[in-house]
Amino acid sequence: MTYPSERHRESGNSVVLSSVSTLFQMRGVTKTYVMGEVTVQALKAVDLELTAGEFVVLLGPSGSGKSTLLNILGGLDVPTSGQVIFQGQDLTAAGDRVLTRFRRQSVGFVFQFYNLIPSLTARENVALVTDIAPQPMHPREALERVHLGHRLDHFPAQLSGGEQQRVAIARAIAKRPQVLLCDEPTGALDFQTGKLVLETLAEVNHELGTTTAVITHNAGIAAMADRVLTMRSGAITTDKRNEYKVSPAELEW
Amino acid sequence: MPTLNQKLRRDLLHLKGQVAAIMLIVVCGIACLVTMLSAYDSLQLSQQTYYDRYRFADIFVQLKRAPDALAARIAEIPGVQQVRTRVVVDVNLDVPSLVEPAIGRLISLPSSPAPVLNDLFIRQGHTIEPGQRDQVLVSEAFALANELAIGDTIGAVINERWQPLRIVGIALSPEYVYEIQGTELFPDNQRFGILWLDREALSTAFDLKGAFNDVSLSLTPDANPDAVIFQLDQLLEPYGGLGAYGRESQVSHQFLDNEIQGLAVTAVTMPTIFLGIAAFLLNLTLNRLVSTQREQIAVLKAFGYSNLAVGQHYLQLVLVIMLGGTGVGMVLGMWLGRAITQFYTQFYHFPLLQYRVEPSLWLTAIAVSGGATLLGTLTAVRRAVSLPPAEAMRPEPPAQYRPTLLESLGLQRRLSPVAQIILRNLERRPWQAGFAILGIAAAIAILVIGRYFEDATNTIVDMQFRQVQREDVTLVFNEPLPSRARHELTQLPGVLRSEPFRAVPVRLRFQHHAELGSITGLEANRELRQLLTRDLEPVSLPDAGVILTTSLAKKMGITQGDSLTVEVLEGDRPIRMVPVAGLVDELVGQGAYMEIGALNELLREGRTISGAYLAVDAAQLDALYAQLKETPAVASVALRDRLIQGFEDTVGSSLVVFTTVLIIFASIIAFGVVYNVARIALSERSRELATLRIIGFTKGEIAVILLGEQALVTILAIPLGWAMGFGLAALTSQAFASSELFRFPLVVSTANYATAAFVITLAALGSGGLIRRQLNHLDLIAVLKTRE
Secondary structure (H helix, E strand, O other): OOOHHHHHHHHHHHHHHOOOOEEEEEEEEEEEEEEOOEEEEEEEEEEEEEEOOOEEEEEOOOOOOHHHHHHHHOOOOOOOEEEEEEOOEEOOOOOHHHHHHHHHHHEEEEOOOOOOOOOOOHHHHHHHHHOOOOOOOOHHHHHHHOOOOOOOOOOHHHOOHHHHHHHHHHHHHOOOOOEEEEEOOOOOOOHHHHHHHHHHHHHHHHHHOOEEEEEEOOHHHHHHOOEEEEEEOOEEEEEEEOOOOOOHHHOOO | OHHHHHHHHHHHHHOHHHHHHHHHHHHHHHHHHHHHHHHHHHHHHHHHHHHHHOOOOOEEEEEEEEEOOHHHHHHOOOOEEEEEEEOEEEEEEEOOOOOOOEEEEEEEEOOOOOOOOOOOEEEEEOOOOOOOOOEEEEEHHHHHHOOOOOOOEEEEEEOOEEEEEEEEEEEEOHHHOEOOOOOOOOOOOOOEEEEEEEHHHHHHHOOOOOEEEEEEEEEOOOOOHHHHHHHHHHHHHHHOOOOOEEHHHOHHHHHHHHHHHHHHHHHHHHHHHHHHHHHHHHHHHHHHHHHHOHHHHHHHHHOOOOHHHHHHHHHHHHHHHHHHHHHHHHHHHHHHHHHHHHHHOOOEOOOOOOOOOOHHHHHHHHHHHHHHHHHHHHHHHHHHHHOOHHHHHOOOOOOOOOOOHHHHOOOHHHOOHHHHHHHHHHHHOHHHHHHHHHHHHHHHHHHHHHHHHHHHHHHHHHHHHHHHEOOOEEEEEEEEEEOOHHHHHOOOOOEEEEEEEEEEEEEEEEOOEEEEEEEEEEOOOOOOEOOEOOOOOEOOOOOOOEEEEHHHHHHHOOOOOOEEEEEEOOOOOOEEEEEEEEEEOOOEOOOEEEEHHHHHHHOOOOOEEEEEEEEEOHHHHHHHHHHHHOOOOEEEEEEHHHHHHHHHHHHHHHHHHHHHHHHHHHHHHHHHHHHHHHHHHHHHHHHHHHHHHHOOOOHHHHHHHHHHHHHHHHHHHHHHHHHHHHHHHHHHHHHOOOOOOEOOOOOOOHHHHHHHHHHHHHHHHHHHHHHHHHHOOOOHHHHHHOOO
């Protein structure tokens, strides 16, 4: 049996080898918030391309614009000016209907505070997504991937923080998204648990070839990425590729 | 604490939707309370004042004929304070504006004015001048209905002659506050009226000179009414006394009292429902507010605000809602109370029906709403008070969920995650879900009981006027006539069929029970007048024995096969034992039936009839009416179509108003419950719902999750509300079961159930729509960053 994901994986692997396929293109993206009488420029003419299968870490202090960037990538927000193209589809001026479909089919989100549905078990939290996705994996498979095959029928309140975050990852990948966006995924976790969660993310990226973007202000995480972006005051200030990726187990912070 | 008050103001503003919904419910509850209690006070006071000032009698009796001298002996009965003897006769009237004949009750007025019992209030004109035989006073209701004015003339068949009477005044009597002839349900003021004439004129015309045929008397404060009635009956027996009775059996008083007591019951039940629901919603709202403001409470306490101040702050919030609602409710209630009191003047005729609101009513309203507030919010306020500041700084522990009952039965595989969310949320707070269901069910029950009155009266009309009384016209003769008179009836224009009857006043005795009433003798072979069981099965008349209405049998503790004592109250007044041969169900009045020949035999008379039921060709009705108007032998004519139409005119229109008010009330309840519960669920779960939106759920899909819960609550409430409504209907029916006047059949139509469900569904959809709009404004990005 061939899963659609296996085709993805092949194409993902091929990225590393030769032909680079562009997943996201951002050109001159600015985002301005008007808050009462104050105007805040959260993004200033950002250009960015993300290629399929990349593991990107986005670093920067609070207010540097990384969350805004992630929100625009994830279809939660649209830029004030500039252009955002996802696999040839222009998201710049998309309405709620298009953005919802985009999130539903192509994006997986992992939040700092997990945001699981408290009234649903681990399996059901995943099923919630697989029910509405076009070609999902089985909820059990998604949970086994994050090593929670033995906690299928536990409610969030019965799981530790690390376990909850892994359920959130399973929920995010179960739809086989093209991109996985993680906003401070270890922010609420202790060191050891945080590393476990990062290992899971690395595994998913490796095995499924899902483009993964992690935003964090924890510089220690950068070593596990293919590519590290640094932001400051609404602009990308550095963009470098890691020669050697470190496995999450070896990270220190 | 001016700053804390500022917070209060903003919190109220922030919760404006919920505050408005709860306030509306309080407004309804208090408006209901004030409306009903003020109408109750006003009616009762008007009744009391009227009765006192115009000396409404305590005991009443009709008789055949007694000499004036007997009055002195009646006055000697211990306990009797004042006696009034009168001549009272029902006759056919010719009202110029009416095609059909009307019935006039002619009542004698003393020739010289004196403070008598059942005195008259003269609204217009003057009383009869002594010796003026053609002068007449007419009752206000009759005058208004027929647009009669002073100076007009109406014709009456008096002493077998048509006689014109000139109206000199318009009057009211405490005896006819509810102006009704006999056992009808609703007054027909066009076709029944009271006319007061000079005693001399009346007694001469009806061969009662120096005599009377009606007595009313008042009692001393320490009198024993039963003893007076007993002695009065004994005294009047030789004079054809028809049995004395107290106010409780006086028709006008009975209707008025029923109405006043009904107001008192409604004044308790409806506000209880409304304020109970308001208390429940306040409880939900305040509990939620205390949860979301945990940190704020902690900060206030950390800065040195006392527990008392914090408690006061939250209590003030709910008091603003409650007292605001109470204030509006009182104003609305006064307006409605005035309107309803005014509305009563259509049916109940007082010289002055003054609307008044007792000062104590304000205190009652405030106490009731304050009590409901405290009851509803005590737990939430206590939570705010007892929250230790350090604990309050920490977020609330996460909600605990369990597998639902359905799941423990192994049925979870059939349910989608969305259905699981809905069910588990309901099961996590069974009390809250239960109260929400109960609240909506109460709204449905209010609708069902409101429409029930219409269902019941429709059934009464259908049963009584279409199944039981199929005749078009009922004729009653002045005096019983030989049965050959029936052949003359068929000669009348348009008469297709005539069925004679014999009606005789009796006192029925069984064990210690005694009831005044009449036995109606019917032919065994009938088409017009039916005797039916509850299931509309015809009952055939036995050759001997009496058939009783179930209501009368029940009241007297009689079962089929018992023998009861019949004391005939006319003629030779024989007393006989008669077996009860069967029971029939009738909704109006209570009576007894025999085969007409058997009744003639019981009375030791020949073939005699008191009147007849007629089937008439509709095309010739007018010709028949014209002739009947001037037929001296006919004392009264009852027209079935007029009865039905009169009923539909008066009751139909008032039911529309009544039903509309109830629909508004019930919709407010359903709207308020659904809106508040959903709004709180939205506040509790906005993070969860926003998360779902982020991971790709559409607005419609998350609306299903949030509102599905309310939909389920509403769906569960519908059958419960139906059952509660039916229960209330059963109680109402039970309350009227022993009434001498009429009974309310326990019939709730499918249309009634359907309407109730429809109205509630609409109200629920309306509030769901509002919540749905708020869902559209969910802040998706904020959720990513915050931990609740």
